[in-house]
Amino acid sequence: MLTIDQQIMKKEEGTIITPAGFQVAGLHSGVKRKRNDLGIITCDVPANAAAVYTTNVIQAAPIKVTKESIAKEGKLQAVIVNSGNANACTGKQGEKDAFLMRSAAAEQLGIPEYYVAVASTGIIGLPMPMDKIIPSIKLLEPAASDNNVDQFNESILTTDIFTKSTCYQTTIDGKTVTMAGSAKGSGMIEPNMATMLAFVTTDAVIESSMLQVALKEVTETTFNCITVDGDTSTNDMVLIMASEKSGNEGLTPQHREWSVFVELLRKTCVDLAKMIARDGEGATTLIEVEVNGALNDKEATQAAKAVVGSSLVKTAVYGADANWGRIIAAVGYSKAIVNAETIDITIGQVKLLENSQPLAFAEEEVSEILNNETVKIVVDLNIGTGTGVAWGCDLTYDYVRINASYRS
Amino acid sequence: MLTIDQQIMKKEEGTIITPAGFQVAGLHSGVKRKRNDLGIITCDVPANAAAVYTTNVIQAAPIKVTKESIAKEGKLQAVIVNSGNANACTGKQGEKDAFLMRSAAAEQLGIPEYYVAVASTGIIGLPMPMDKIIPSIKLLEPAASDNNVDQFNESILTTDIFTKSTCYQTTIDGKTVTMAGSAKGSGMIEPNMATMLAFVTTDAVIESSMLQVALKEVTETTFNCITVDGDTSTNDMVLIMASEKSGNEGLTPQHREWSVFVELLRKTCVDLAKMIARDGEGATTLIEVEVNGALNDKEATQAAKAVVGSSLVKTAVYGADANWGRIIAAVGYSKAIVNAETIDITIGQVKLLENSQPLAFAEEEVSEILNNETVKIVVDLNIGTGTGVAWGCDLTYDYVRINASYRS
Incomplete structure (x- = not known):
């Protein structure tokens, strides 16, 4: 019999769109000088979603918006994310802006607002340049293409040197289940969800509440075990979406292959966590x-x-x-x-x-x-x-x- | 009526030998390449002593020796201190060496071993170069001279840029009471007694147990409130010796001027703590x-x-x-x-x-x-x-x- 480890295969060429049902896009809106700074992940269907957030008492506006979205039905169909401005410590206006980002993305995609999560990373305390963000949201054209993946992976970076992505596959109930993730570092990184964003996609069939159980367990020994500088950011978020397209039976801790799924998630998160640590600001090792x-x-x-x-x-x-x-x-x-x-x-x-x-x-x-x-x-x-x-x-x-x- | 603050005067020219009864010496023994690396503080009489130590579970050999000395009678008549080698993680040999340093100093001064404290700072894990230390202990000639103070203050430094010293005076029971201190930083500095050595002298009349009460209270809001790099060393020690030559009534928390004494100690420790922080490795501010x-x-x-x-x-x-x-x-x-x-x-x-x-x-x-x-x-x-x-x-x-x- 194969060990759990042997049942999970790294897909070298896999990306965040390899799990069935996901598309992405990324572009330069002008928040940053040159590099891409606005990205989106979308799903064909409302995906079951779970997330863990920064433990910092000072939480940025997008965190509040994302929590509100997920609280509604436990589902997400899109994540709008920008880099260059964290929309943190920006008060009532910042909250308004984060909600506006959400509604602009929802309108563009023709989906309910509460199916949209918002994530931001960058400088704290500056007003969000909405004149750049809002028109650019309309220009995002999500697709399941390698070029779009490159554009998206770049759009979430701040001081990161390289993009961070990984993909694994396994079989559950005889069905192929794929999981993939994209992430960014690289300052204010500390145990307890520090400045980083990580987005994980999977086509596994699993309810939001069960996703949350698995994500919380795995985060403890992956993202919460990396440190760059001991600072914990105001904006951290690890978000997972399950499109449920793989056809396995619904995963719960009682499912005989639950531990395979958890290990699939763990391997995905370990890869991203290690890439974040390796790309810590100024790091060579x-x-x-x-x-x-x-x-x-x-x-x-x-x-x-x-x-x-x-x-x-x-x-x-x-x-x-x-x-x-x-x-x-x-x-x-x-x-x-x-x-x-x-x-x-x-x-x-x-x-x-x-x-x-x-x-x-x-x-x-x-x-x-x-x-x-x-x-x-x-x-x-x-x-x-x-x-x-x-x-x-x-x-x-x-x-x-x-x-x-x-x-x- | 004067506030407590107004009752305490900074003595700009004061040093660790300004309180009555103390002498020091310092020299270059060869543990370090060039700068002084061996020092001694002595007192005319067995001084009442108290100390606080690193909270690191890994404690260097000299800490053990000093604890043993103070435990005996609560008195110290000398502190032998070296820089360049921390005598930490040096096992049974390291312990033997620290005890040897103690006995060599005691013999030289003609006092019981348990009246001698030992302190070391420098590299961890290298055997103590006893061939350099022991003969040099015999060459130390403690005196209450400014030149000796300079030699001593230099002898305790590692990566410090400048020597650290302060002195204050007050009146208790109508008698002049003086307190002074010398310290070193400057890496592995963190709250909870981090790599630093601080030696405080006073001529106040106060029992060891009362000294310990005051020192513990004051350390919390002074030395334990500085940080350079978040690392807590294996060798930290703050040591205070009271020669009891000032003629005040014995100080206890019941003494009406107890708070003046505590403030005298606090001012002395704040000065040293701030100097350690300012001289953190590489610091400019x-x-x-x-x-x-x-x-x-x-x-x-x-x-x-x-x-x-x-x-x-x-x-x-x-x-x-x-x-x-x-x-x-x-x-x-x-x-x-x-x-x-x-x-x-x-x-x-x-x-x-x-x-x-x-x-x-x-x-x-x-x-x-x-x-x-x-x-x-x-x-x-x-x-x-x-x-x-x-x-x-x-x-x-x-x-x-x-x-x-x-x-x-």
Whole structure:
């Protein structure tokens, strides 16, 4: 019998329109100087929808609008998204503007307003340039074409360097089920839904409430385990839409292939989360921290997040410096339960610390490992069986450059 | 009648030896390449002592030794301190070395070992170069001279740019009471006793247990309110010694001038804390964040710490960018209770946000304020009377440079 992992296949050429029923478009409306800044996802039918949002108390207007839309029937047929302006801290006018974006998109597509979600990312506190947004919404022509996918994926970026997209397929009830996602980073990224937008599409048959259960579970160990700078944005949103075109039986936790579906979603979200971490502002390296031997999974994840979030670990990776002292120090202040005498640390294939004692190792070898595009740090606490992974990136001159001059 | 504040005078020329009974020395032992790296504080008599330590679970060997010394009688007559090597994660040998440093100093001074505290700061995980430390301890000649103070203050630094010292005087029971301190930063600085060492001397008459009460109270709103990079070190220590030479009546919370003494200590610690923040690695600006109108003081401090710890706020200050959106976002994720609609933000004299709505302001004027050596950000939550202050510094290219190459 195949393991769950073996039942899920990566579709290298797949995109957000590969699941049956979805179309996209993207264009340059003028909110940003040059790059695309307005995009849309549409579905043939009202798709079952679920979302998780930023935990920041200060939430941007589009979050409010999207929550209201989904609350109505649990369905979405379109997502209108812009980059360049976050429409956050913009008061009553900002709310009005977000609702106007929603109604303009609904009118354009001839669907009810409450089938439309709104997402925005960019600068906080500036009024939305509605004179650019509204006329441009009318110019969006969603289609299931590769060119449109490229246009859409670009339209949601801010300081991101590359577009982020992934696609997986599996079989449930003998039917092919496809899932795909597009996302953007890349500053204000922290556990707990930080500045990022991720849109996931699937053709699986599953109700909104069940989608929400799966999304919430998966978010905990994927998007909530990445950090770029420890800041949590006002605009984060992960949104999933199910067109229900695949023909499987309705998925619930009682369905014998529920765990396959959850794993399909997890793989999709892990890919997007890792791409966001790799493309953190100014980043040159994706850092993956795995903590094993913790009291439980939650403690392991907590320790992994502390290590990957440490400015000192991040700069050490950037400097290709095998500074395991900073790693153990981060584990020490993570508030995870540890035994100070039993910690092992491995970077790549090289063990640097055993039972909290330094081992002899070749600095050059580890330095070479740290110069790779992906660096894996494994910490074994040796007190239990809990395990957890977190992802982040190095801290570089470019992070400072980008953020010292973001608005100028 | 004079307020407490008016009863305490800054002694501009005062140093750690201004309180009666103390001497210091410092020299270059060879742990570091060039700068002084070994220092000592001594007292004529066994001084009443108290200390607070890092909250990191991974604690360096010297912390253990110092705790053991103070536990014996609550008295210290000397502190031996080195920079360049933290003696952390150095196992049984590290512990042995820290105890050896203690006994060498005790022997040199002809005092019991348990009257000696040990403090170390520098690289984690390298064995202590005892061949350099031990012979050099014998060369230390403590004296109450300005030259010795300079030598000592330099000997405790790591990546610090400048030495940190302050002194205050007051009158208690009609007697002059003096307090002074020396400290070092400047990486791995975070609330909860982060990489820093601070040594405070006073000639006040006060028992060790009472000293501990005052120190713990004051640390909460001073050293625990500074952050450089969010990392909490393995070696932090704030240590206070009272020579009891001033002749006041023994200080306890019941003493009518107890609050004057606490304020004397608070002023001393605030000065040192602010100097540590200003001298954060790569910093060009001291950022002071004051939060008012919170539900209570604790919530205010929590919000202030979140703002001053935000990488995005720190880079914005470096870039002289009036990016109040990042300030309100940090308040929003601080977990302090806030009303999203009632937040005011002021930078310098310029109000940028009122009731969470942007005000028109001159970008150039605020940009000029942000270019000052000290920047004050005031956030008013307008929901209560709680107030709190935190200090930090901007995040610059030099922070990355220093930490990417710390060990090389």
